[in-house]
Amino acid sequence: MKKDSNINNIRHSLAHLLAMAVVENNPKAKLAIGPTIDNGFYYDFELSKPLGEEDLPKLEKKIKHYIKQNLEFKQLKDAELKDQPYKDELIKGLEEKGETLSYYQSGDFIDLCSGPHIKSTNEIDPNAFKLTKIAGAYWRGDEKNTMLTRIYGVAFETKEELDEYLNMLKEAEKRDHRKLGKELGLFSFHKEGVGFPFWHPKGTILYNELKNFIREENEKRGYGEVMTPIMLNKDLWVTSGHWDKFRDDMYFSKIDDEEMAVKPMSCPGGVLIYKEGIHSYRDLPLRYSEFGLVHRHELSGVLHGILRARAFTQDDAHSYCTEEQLNGEIINMVDYALDIYKALGFDDYEIFIATQPEKHIGESDVWELATNALEESLKEKGLEYGVKEGEGAFYGPKIEFNIKDAIGRNWQMGTVQVDLSMPGRFNAEYTDKDGNKKTPVMIHRAILGSMERFIGVLIEHYAGAFPLWLSPVQVKILPITDAHKDYARQVLTKLKENNIRVELNDDNETLGKKIRQGKVEKVPYLLVLGDKEIDDKKVTVEGRKDYKDTMSVDELVEKLKEEIKNKS
Numbered sequence: 001m002k003k004d005s006n007i008n009n010i011r012h013s014l015a016h017l018l019a020m021a022v023v024e025n026n027p028k029a030k031l032a033i034g035p036t037i038d039n040g041f042y043y044d045f046e047l048s049k050p051l052g053e054e055d056l057p058k059l060e061k062k063i064k065h066y067i068k069q070n071l072e073f074k075q076l077k078d079a080e081l082k083d084q085p086y087k088d089e090l091i092k093g094l095e096e097k098g099e100t101l102s103y104y105q106s107g108d109f110i111d112l113c114s115g116p117h118i119k120s121t122n123e124i125d126p127n128a129f130k131l132t133k134i135a136g137a138y139w140r141g142d143e144k145n146t147m148l149t150r151i152y153g154v155a156f157e158t159k160e161e162l163d164e165y166l167n168m169l170k171e172a173e174k175r176d177h178r179k180l181g182k183e184l185g186l187f188s189f190h191k192e193g194v195g196f197p198f199w200h201p202k203g204t205i206l207y208n209e210l211k212n213f214i215r216e217e218n219e220k221r222g223y224g225e226v227m228t229p230i231m232l233n234k235d236l237w238v239t240s241g242h243w244d245k246f247r248d249d250m251y252f253s254k255i256d257d258e259e260m261a262v263k264p265m266s267c268p269g270g271v272l273i274y275k276e277g278i279h280s281y282r283d284l285p286l287r288y289s290e291f292g293l294v295h296r297h298e299l300s301g302v303l304h305g306i307l308r309a310r311a312f313t314q315d316d317a318h319s320y321c322t323e324e325q326l327n328g329e330i331i332n333m334v335d336y337a338l339d340i341y342k343a344l345g346f347d348d349y350e351i352f353i354a355t356q357p358e359k360h361i362g363e364s365d366v367w368e369l370a371t372n373a374l375e376e377s378l379k380e381k382g383l384e385y386g387v388k389e390g391e392g393a394f395y396g397p398k399i400e401f402n403i404k405d406a407i408g409r410n411w412q413m414g415t416v417q418v419d420l421s422m423p424g425r426f427n428a429e430y431t432d433k434d435g436n437k438k439t440p441v442m443i444h445r446a447i448l449g450s451m452e453r454f455i456g457v458l459i460e461h462y463a464g465a466f467p468l469w470l471s472p473v474q475v476k477i478l479p480i481t482d483a484h485k486d487y488a489r490q491v492l493t494k495l496k497e498n499n500i501r502v503e504l505n506d507d508n509e510t511l512g513k514k515i516r517q518g519k520v521e522k523v524p525y526l527l528v529l530g531d532k533e534i535d536d537k538k539v540t541v542e543g544r545k546d547y548k549d550t551m552s553v554d555e556l557v558e559k560l561k562e563e564i565k566n567k568s
Contacts, residue, residue: 007155008036009117009118012041013121013123014041015034016106017063018034021063022047025058026051029046029047030046030085033086040152040154042153043150045150046086047149053134056131056151059151060131063129066106067124069121070120070122071120073104073117074104074106076103076105077101087111102114106121125156128158128161131152133152134152135149137150138301141299143300154166172460175459176460177306177456177457180460181305184202186200186472189305194300194310195298202472203455203472209470211291211315213567214340214447214448221332223287223289228290230262231261231263232261234260236269241361241395241421242268246265248297249297249298264295265294265314267444270290271422271426274440279429280430284440285319285320286319286440287320291316291451293312293313295311309452309453312451312452314449315447318442320430320442322440323441325441326441330377331381334378343567345467346403346461351378351400351401353374353397354387354398355391355392355397356392357391360394361395367396371397374397378399395422398444400415401413401414405461412449413457414448417443420441424439465522465544467567468525468568469563469564471522473523474502475502476505478515478527479530480529484530495553527540528540528542
């Protein structure tokens with residue numbers, strides 16, 4: 001994926017200026033790495049004296065001072081970095097690979113770096129960057145290594161862009177799925193299972209509504225649903241390639257002295273189901289779907305609520321098809337994904353093709369064939385796409401869908417992956433029209449990806465105010481006084497009989513407090529019941545965006561059913 005080179009160079013250069021400022025403040029600091037990231041940069045340090053959030057404004061002031069000095073960034077072919085063990089380790093690794101060393105100097109500061117950078121600091125708007133936070137990070141991401149201090153910053157070409165981004169961060173903080181998940185009673189995390197979410201009743205309703213939606217859509221599109229075991233023998237994972245390419249991310253156990261692995265993906269088990277039958281070309285494409293619970297050994301430092309957990313369910317599916325059917329299957333899956341995102345309120349998206357990574361199975365010509373199939377399908381649909389070089393799965397290239405949420409953030413969600421290797425590794429076959437045995441193409445497809453992660457995105461996208469069909473509580477009944485409670489219970493019964501998820505708040509509180517509580521709980525519709533409603537045999541309905549109306553209970557039921565049916 002190509003990035004804007006100028007802003008990327010600005011961010012890269014600011015990472016160096018940050019290191020300059022830290023070293024000036026702490027001359028014994030040990031420098032690790034300082035790359036650019038989305039919207040900014042960071043730098044990792046081993047410090048002899050700690051830094052806190054209160055130190056960030058001081059470091060910003062130093063960086064602005066450097067910017068005003070109009071410092072040049074000069075590339076050097078050789079330099080000496082004294083007492084910098086992390087740089088020494090990086091240099092040794094580069095030399096072992098036969099790569100040319102490169103350094104950059106700005107003022108008196110020199111750092112190991114391949115570049116590129118801006119020519120001088122006058123290209124940086126001193127009011128268009130900000131240091132945002134301090135966090136811990138293990139050297140090389142390995143929890144066995146030293147914990148370093150990571151300082152994050154954001155940077156843009158103009159102050160206006162920075163202000164817009166900072167406002168978005170404030171809005172994102174309000175929408176944080178971890179905060180809302182707790183407030184709305186959806187899920188929790190516990191020290192007894194770090195990284196493993198516990199779903200509460202309301203969260204389980206949301207989870208199952210989303211799952212049932214995908215299940216219904218799968219059935220429309222000819223997918224047969226399967227279930228595969230959560231733990232399988234080591235031999236399976238050796239055959240699939242996971243043992244060599246994915247082992248560091250897996251959990252293991254032993255049963256009857258046999259080494260077993262908890263599944264990180266569902267695809268190998270699905271292939272065993274395919275092999276149970278004898279298949280003709282007339283049976284293809286054969287489509288299986290699975291809501292597969294998988295486990296991956298994520299490092300504790302990268303866990304982030306349900307957006308990055310160690311256990312999650314994928315809305316996985318696999319299509320076994322002939323090479324002639326490949327293009328049509330990919331197009332069907334792309335259409336499917338875009339239909340689902342639109343139905344869930346995501347109209348803005350980007351598409352990427354992720355190509356062959358360094359760690360992979362299969363020959364390059366096979367990868368080229370698979371990548372070409374993805375490209376041709378997107379071109380046939382007239383869809384624009386970018387390329388993420390080397391970011392494919394180890395078994396095949398993939399289409400990635402990045403969706404934009406309500407406050408402008410991009411999320412990588414579903415994938416369509418062409419796999420020309422795994423079916424052959426398992427000796428999966430079908431008989432062609434001439435009676436010859438052939439290996440099918442396998443397409444891996446996930447629309448939501450991780451159910452947990454997608455729900456986390458939904459929570460933040462809707463700020464917890466879900467559309468009616470997804471809301472754990474769809475209606476809350478608010479009788480004004482004790483005299484109205486009997487009628488409230490009659491309305492409650494009627495709504496429950498029509499499968500509306502409804503609660504009754506008959507606490508001895510003021511109506512105003514009950515309404516405020518209902519809004520805090522993000523309930524789509526509040527029903528206010530008083531003398532007038534009882535006399536008229538109606539309900540007063542208050543909804544979001546200042547919606548208010550009075551209607552009979554039957555009219556309300558029809559309105560709710562229609563809205564749920566249309567997933568409005």
